[in-house]
Amino acid sequence: xxxxxxxxxxxxxxxxxxxxxxxxxxxxxxxxxxxxxxxxxxxxxxxxxxxxxxxxxxxxxxxxxxxxxxxxxxxxxxxxxxxxxxxxxxxxxxxxxxxxxxxxxxxxxxxxxxxxxxxxxxxxxxxxxxxxxxxxxxxxxxxxxxxxxxxxxxxxxxxxxxxxxxxxxxxxxxxxxxxxxxxxxxxxxxxxxxxxxxxxxxxxxxxxxxxxxxxxxxxxxxxxxxxxxxxxxxxxxxxxxxxxxxxxxxxxxxxxxxxxxxxxxxxxxxxxxxxxxxxxxxxxxxxxxxxxxxxxxxxxxxxxxxxxxxxxxxxxxxxxxxxxxxxxxxxxxxxxxxxxxxxxxxxxx
Numbered sequence: 001x002x003x004x005x006x007x008x009x010x011x012x013x014x015x016x017x018x019x020x021x022x023x024x025x026x027x028x029x030x031x032x033x034x035x036x037x038x039x040x041x042x043x044x045x046x047x048x049x050x051x052x053x054x055x056x057x058x059x060x061x062x063x064x065x066x067x068x069x070x071x072x073x074x075x076x077x078x079x080x081x082x083x084x085x086x087x088x089x090x091x092x093x094x095x096x097x098x099x100x101x102x103x104x105x106x107x108x109x110x111x112x113x114x115x116x117x118x119x120x121x122x123x124x125x126x127x128x129x130x131x132x133x134x135x136x137x138x139x140x141x142x143x144x145x146x147x148x149x150x151x152x153x154x155x156x157x158x159x160x161x162x163x164x165x166x167x168x169x170x171x172x173x174x175x176x177x178x179x180x181x182x183x184x185x186x187x188x189x190x191x192x193x194x195x196x197x198x199x200x201x202x203x204x205x206x207x208x209x210x211x212x213x214x215x216x217x218x219x220x221x222x223x224x225x226x227x228x229x230x231x232x233x234x235x236x237x238x239x240x241x242x243x244x245x246x247x248x249x250x251x252x253x254x255x256x257x258x259x260x261x262x263x264x265x266x267x268x269x270x271x272x273x274x275x276x277x278x279x280x281x282x283x284x285x286x287x288x289x290x291x292x293x294x295x296x297x298x299x300x301x302x303x304x305x306x307x308x309x310x311x312x313x314x315x316x317x318x319x320x321x322x323x324x325x326x327x328x329x330x331x332x333x334x335x336x337x338x339x340x341x342x343x344x345x346x347x348x349x
Contacts, residue, residue: 006048009034020075020102021127022049022068024060031055036066051106076101076115083123087130091123113288117258125256178217182210182224185233187240188334189327194233200250204302206323240304242334253301258289262296263306271335274310298322304331322332 006021012033024031025041031052032038036145052068062069063067082099083091096111096119097104098319180202182195187206195203195213203213214222223304226233232249255263261284274285277290277297297308300322309321309331321328 003048005296006034007043007046010046011040013037020050020100022052022055023047024049024055024058027062030063031060031064031068031319033066033068036063036068038063038065068282075110079111079119080115080122083119083126087123088307091119093119110270113286113287115292117256121240155254177274178220180220180222181228182213182222183224183229183233184208184210185237187237188242189240192233192236192240194229194236196232197252201302201305202252204236204305206303206327209312221321236304240331240334249305251302251305251331255304258292259296262293263300266297266300266307266310269307269310274312276312278309310335 006023006303009021009196010023015040022031022033023046026045026047027041031049049058052062056062056069073216077102079096088166089095093104093108097107100107102110108118111122117123117125182193182203185192185194189206191207193203193207193209194201195210205208205212212221214220235249253263262280265280265284277293278287281287281289294312296322297311300306300308303309303323309328
């Protein structure tokens with residue numbers, strides 16, 4: 001670390017200064033980011049650190065203006081943009097470390113603390129999204145896989161299979177060859193759509209949402225099958241009505257690694273209890289990922305069975321529910337006093 005280069009970055013208030021560093025002011029006892037808007041200190045009162053934790057160990061406290069102990073959104077945006085632009089290139093931890101000018105282990109910790117998942121999981125997630133876009137454009141499976149940066153290995157093909165819930169070829173064909181059974185029910189909170197594949201329940205949504213599913217998989221075979229799904233539907237409706245729910249229904253949901261961790265945690269929240277987004281973030285070991293927790297809740301494909309309605313915003317506000325704030329309040333009210341329940345973890349898909 002060159003102290004002259006670092007000092008010049010502090011003078012320029014260069015928030016994207018590289019290499020990344022923090023500076024501390026001896027006279028105030030605080031440490032800051034190089035882009036901090038606070039009044040510039042005198043050079044002789046400044047020392048530099050490559051890791052914020054080193055500054056904390058030396059007794060410095062975080063600045064209240066630039067919040068150097070919070071995730072570095074500028075750094076995160078730059079790393080994510082680099083990954084998006086090089087999905088077909090070398091995105092190993094070592095290569096990303098060279099780009100960020102930090103050790104692979106340091107990058108791993110910082111990226112996971114900021115984004116909520118590891119760099120590898122993020123790369124795989126973005127490559128899968130790129131594959132989906134290519135497949136929907138009509139590109140061949142091979143073109144889509146290579147264009148997304150997957151390569152030709154069978155392990156990567158199987159990974160796409162697990163996360164899509166079908167083979168890449170089936171996905172490209174809009175779900176052709178996949179049978180989705182569905183049924184409609186009348187719950188205490190309005191109509192409910194329940195859909196399932198051969199593996200388990202893939203969708204629970206309030207209202208008649210079959211057309212939404214058809215749009216995502218226009219060539220899948222959708223079959224209304226009230227008789228086959230009657231037991232699952234009755235269990236779901238009973239639970240919505242506030243009755244005891246003891247059996248874990250099988251689920252077949254598409255999820256990123258981070259979403260799966262969040263959803264599994266939500267299924268451990270006892271009936272009648274709630275958690276804040278921050279509490280869930282701490283519960284999965286990612287205390288700075290509250291915003292990502294909210295996004296995972298919003299993308300929950302199986303309402304009630306993954307109880308995202310039990311997560312509240314700050315100060316206990318019952319807001320931010322995909323199916324409406326009133327339904328959220330009604331669900332929580334119906335669960336008050338119900339017996340605790342337990343669910344098996346979501347399978348790794």
